[in-house]
Amino acid sequence: MKYVSVTTENIDEYLEKYDVIACSLRNSRIKAKQLAIMEVLCCTYPLKSILIMNGPLSNIKGFISFFILKEYTNVLPEFLKNLGYCDEFFLLDFDNPHSKSGFKTNNIKLIWKKRKFSIRLFYEQSRKLYRKQSPHNRHFKIMGYDGEIKDVYGYRGDGTERGRRALPVEDARCLINLALPSKIRTMVDPFAGAGGIVYQAKYMDKNIEVFSVDTDKTLEPGLTHYGSKHYVGNSALINFDDYTFDALITEVPFSLDALDDICNALINFDKYLCDSARIVIMLSKEQFRVIKKCVMALNWYITMPFVVNRKGTGIVIIVCTKSTQIYNEMKEIMDVVKNIY
Ligand SMILES: C[S@@+](CC[C@H](N)C(=O)[O-])C[C@H]1O[C@@H](n2cnc3c(N)ncnc32)[C@H](O)[C@@H]1O
Structure with missing residues (x-):
């Protein structure tokens, strides 16, 4: 299982190959961040996901972020549906930093390692299910x-x-x-x-x-x-x-x-x-x-x-x-x- 620390020097290399997915913890498990990280890593293991140790939005409570190879992003929901501790997943868009998405930022600046981004809901687990x-x-x-x-x-x-x-x-x-x-x-x-x-x-x-x-x-x-x-x-x-x-x-x-x-x-x-x-x-x-x-x-x-x-x-x-x-x-x-x- 892999993890990285991202810097202003290496961010572009990563963004070329990977999408950034921010996972939001279920309210009932908001305090169990470490367990949620291990769960995401284990669940998405076949997709070779990478934990971003100093990810964007890490200052918002209950968010963890991962790199996922761009070619795997379309199959990711098949794995995300199985998670227990996270139930909403967001995709960060560094190419269109000014897109409007309805994501409540609470005045947090969407900048990570000097790169601006916008954020949109990528996948949400079914509450009915x-x-x-x-x-x-x-x-x-x-x-x-x-x-x-x-x-x-x-x-x-x-x-x-x-x-x-x-x-x-x-x-x-x-x-x-x-x-x-x-x-x-x-x-x-x-x-x-x-x-x-x-x-x-x-x-x-x-x-x-x-x-x-x-x-x-x-x-x-x-x-x-x-x-x-x-x-x-x-x-x-x-x-x-x-x-x-x-x-x-x-x-x-x-x-x-x-x-x-x-x-x-x-x-x-x-x-x-x-x-x-x-x-x-x-x-x-x-x-x-x-x-x-x-x-x-x-x-x-x-x-x-x-x-x-x-x-x-x-x-x-x-x-x-x-x-x-x-x-x-x-x-x-x-x-x-x-x-x-
Ligand atoms: C905490 S419950 C499991 C609950 C389960 N995870 C669920 O989702 O419903 C523990 C179970 O262990 C069973 N049990 C207790 N002693 C056992 C034993 N020696 N061998 C097999 N089952 C046992 C009980 O009958 C009980 O159903």
């Missing part, structure tokens, strides 16, 4: 006590700490993007719940073979309906024979009494993960110390730990790998990103 996909509205199927399959909308679990099921769309997408979806052919969610991650993985790329596990048999029809090869069972014990996955992506149950099961599940899945697999886990801040110890004992590297504040609850997202090469590549970009505020 976001609402349809959100846990409050999403269509799901559950197994009733009478053994009948029921259609439900906005299924959010049984309200217990272990059974809470409502991963927001932006977080589910972000977790999948951090696992580099362009490289995933098979993935597993060992704590699948009502399928926030399964659903988004299939939305992003229906060709990804998605597997899931959950102890609660109520969820089986819904997860199968979303296109997962679903297993009712305990992830600490489940047997996938000689199957291997390119990614493990999950939101674990946040309760402390689930820690043993979570660690045993990671130990169990270690043998089913290929050497270049990416493991992306959302956990509670209180669980971090124990899960980190387990990950270290498995000789996995933690490439990116992020702390997110979700409605007052401390949440941590970790991205792990078994590969020294992937770790070194990710460490380089993370060292840069962690200094961007």
Whole structure:
């Protein structure tokens, strides 16, 4: 993954080959800039996007900017639709700096490295689709006590700490993007719940073979309906024979009494993960110390730990790998990103 610092000397070289795209963070995730940067870099990885460390508009809250090769700009929306933390994208026009576009500049001068530009909306995610996909509205199927399959909308679990099921769309997408979806052919969610991650993985790329596990048999029809090869069972014990996955992506149950099961599940899945697999886990801040110890004992590297504040609850997202090469590549970009505020 690449990053650059632009100067008045090198700006023209870049503008000849690249378009500048400014991404605006969703209001609900406006404080998670570093995570949003990593998500955009991972999601647009096949397009060789480049993070601009000192980009234009960086003085406006919630903006990050990237170079994208001009020949890739027309396919970019196919990737931008999959992002979780950013939802509006702007194209900077250095050839027509006086074009009017309706973008509210709040008297900010549109000049970057002595080059004037204008700005126009390039792509906006569909709000209607976001609402349809959100846990409050999403269509799901559950197994009733009478053994009948029921259609439900906005299924959010049984309200217990272990059974809470409502991963927001932006977080589910972000977790999948951090696992580099362009490289995933098979993935597993060992704590699948009502399928926030399964659903988004299939939305992003229906060709990804998605597997899931959950102890609660109520969820089986819904997860199968979303296109997962679903297993009712305990992830600490489940047997996938000689199957291997390119990614493990999950939101674990946040309760402390689930820690043993979570660690045993990671130990169990270690043998089913290929050497270049990416493991992306959302956990509670209180669980971090124990899960980190387990990950270290498995000789996995933690490439990116992020702390997110979700409605007052401390949440941590970790991205792990078994590969020294992937770790070194990710460490380089993370060292840069962690200094961007
Ligand atoms: C936080 S929820 C996952 C929510 C999910 N990300 C969603 O979008 O709905 C955690 C899930 O783990 C399941 N679970 C708990 N212990 C488990 C175990 N040992 N093996 C498999 N699933 C387990 C619970 O039944 C619950 O559905």
